[in-house]
Amino acid sequence: MRHDLRWKGALILIAVLIFGLLLSPVGTKVFKGPPLRQGLDLQGGIELLLTPDYRLGANVITKLEDELSRKIRNANIDFQIAPFGTLDGDRYEGLRFSFATENDLQRARNLGIFTNNYQFKVFGETKKLDFEPEIKGNVIELKILENAANFPKDSLQRSLAIIRNRINEKSVGMSEADVRLDEGKNRIYVQLPGVRSLQEAKGLITATGRLTFRINNRIVLDGTHLQDVRVNFDQNKRSWVILFQFKGDGARQMAKITTENVNKQMAVYLDETMLMDPVIQDPIPDGSGIISLGGTPKEEVERYALLMKSGALPISLRVVQSTQVAPTLGKEIVKQSMIAGVIGVLLVIGFMLLFYGLPGILANVALILYVIFVLGIMALFRGVLTLPGIAGVILGVGMAVDANVIIFERIKDELRNGKRVRPAVQSGFGRALTAILDSNITTLIAAGVLIFFGTGPVQGFAVTLTIGILASMFTAVFVTRFLLEWRIDHDPDRYAKHFGVKEVAE
Numbered sequence: 001m002r003h004d005l006r007w008k009g010a011l012i013l014i015a016v017l018i019f020g021l022l023l024s025p026v027g028t029k030v031f032k033g034p035p036l037r038q039g040l041d042l043q044g045g046i047e048l049l050l051t052p053d054y055r056l057g058a059n060v061i062t063k064l065e066d067e068l069s070r071k072i073r074n075a076n077i078d079f080q081i082a083p084f085g086t087l088d089g090d091r092y093e094g095l096r097f098s099f100a101t102e103n104d105l106q107r108a109r110n111l112g113i114f115t116n117n118y119q120f121k122v123f124g125e126t127k128k129l130d131f132e133p134e135i136k137g138n139v140i141e142l143k144i145l146e147n148a149a150n151f152p153k154d155s156l157q158r159s160l161a162i163i164r165n166r167i168n169e170k171s172v173g174m175s176e177a178d179v180r181l182d183e184g185k186n187r188i189y190v191q192l193p194g195v196r197s198l199q200e201a202k203g204l205i206t207a208t209g210r211l212t213f214r215i216n217n218r219i220v221l222d223g224t225h226l227q228d229v230r231v232n233f234d235q236n237k238r239s240w241v242i243l244f245q246f247k248g249d250g251a252r253q254m255a256k257i258t259t260e261n262v263n264k265q266m267a268v269y270l271d272e273t274m275l276m277d278p279v280i281q282d283p284i285p286d287g288s289g290i291i292s293l294g295g296t297p298k299e300e301v302e303r304y305a306l307l308m309k310s311g312a313l314p315i316s317l318r319v320v321q322s323t324q325v326a327p328t329l330g331k332e333i334v335k336q337s338m339i340a341g342v343i344g345v346l347l348v349i350g351f352m353l354l355f356y357g358l359p360g361i362l363a364n365v366a367l368i369l370y371v372i373f374v375l376g377i378m379a380l381f382r383g384v385l386t387l388p389g390i391a392g393v394i395l396g397v398g399m400a401v402d403a404n405v406i407i408f409e410r411i412k413d414e415l416r417n418g419k420r421v422r423p424a425v426q427s428g429f430g431r432a433l434t435a436i437l438d439s440n441i442t443t444l445i446a447a448g449v450l451i452f453f454g455t456g457p458v459q460g461f462a463v464t465l466t467i468g469i470l471a472s473m474f475t476a477v478f479v480t481r482f483l484l485e486w487r488i489d490h491d492p493d494r495y496a497k498h499f500g501v502k503e504v505a506e
Helices: 003-023 025-031 058-074 102-109 155-169 198-206 248-260 298-310 327-380 387-416 421-453 456-490 495-499
Strands: 045-052 079-084 094-099 117-122 125-136 139-144 178-181 188-193 211-215 218-222 226-234 239-246 267-270 273-276 288-292 317-325
Touching: 003 025, 003 327, 003 456, 045 198, 058 079, 058 094, 094 102, 102 139, 155 178, 155 188, 155 198, 188 198, 198 298, 198 317, 211 248, 218 248, 226 298, 239 248, 239 298, 273 288, 327 387, 327 456, 387 421, 387 456, 421 456
Parallel strands: none
Antiparallel strands: 045 188, 045 317, 079 094, 094 139, 117 125, 125 139, 178 188, 211 218, 211 267, 226 239, 239 288, 267 273
């Protein structure tokens, strides 16, 4: 065998072994789960639709209530106050002020506190909120507005990126999620294939996750400059702990705070939930510290670390729609899709055998390798197999065969023109390459547009199609050529007849 055929054969063999192992039980162990992960349409899961929660949290509404009440009482005005608009008991749309008389209401209005824009402090943090005061008899309702002043322009985009990051960190069973803005651009759509716990999904995605350090109920540091968060097992305390590292200004602030407050308690909060209230034993000069959660289970410690590491949502989100997709539907779809795929591949194999004989057999070998390569690449890069993705793989089979047909026809043309077999193969591949590249590049451009502008199933189809195009070009131009040249080396004098052309001596 020629030297160039040896290294080509070795390269193909290595690729087959690698991708074959990834698709085998070995791949299951490597990925700690199925090598080919299935999307929501194939295995079921949870769909969530999220919208900005413009309502005020209990801590904010309480602080606002106290501040406004104090100003009204100082004016000796008789009134009652209560929050309103709650849907789930912990967030409110605003405050309702009820006055004994119309005169009391006018006196309260003259205080200038019922404005469209209001600023106040909560735990040392300045809140700027837009309200809409509405008078109903002797009642004033101060309702928060859902507008750009209360929610930064890019808040949904940043929330989208953070949710994706959280889901990617939570790799087991959730990394094949689809997260995107819906068509109205004011809601976030989330698909979580394989997830069964609706509460777990809601908790992970909607938690704002703002990390703050507080002394005497005053925020002294937040998680802005938090560089790293890891979970570790403390052998001395026999419990799971969170290791954190601040950088830059955060590290300097941590050093200053811990130096000035030794033996004081510094509470660690995630949003308004206190994780722990440890005592500062020693200064932390380099920004590295340990959060001990006592006997908290590992899963819970990992959840806290995940929320801290992935970042805080710039706005609160609430679930307005949740759907649980039954996995039984997915199994039926998989079965039908696989049957369709197998039938399609068998028809293509039969066509190649019928029209091209022995070269068709070699093309079919390359076709089988194409399927292995496509699925192996998807497994390697943790791609997600969806119903449109399966369609992309099947379409790629047709494109791979199309490339082989072009090559074989060009070789036959060269043989009819009187060339010998080996030069005919070389010329045939050379002439076919331009047509193959033109066809595949235009398809790649179209697939790129779908990837860039498409979402969900369309994007999944385009990604699979792109992988299929690249794999089909490799198998047609490289693998098929290797197999033909290898076979010609073994039987150069008789190989021309397999193309249906009169024998030409080599």
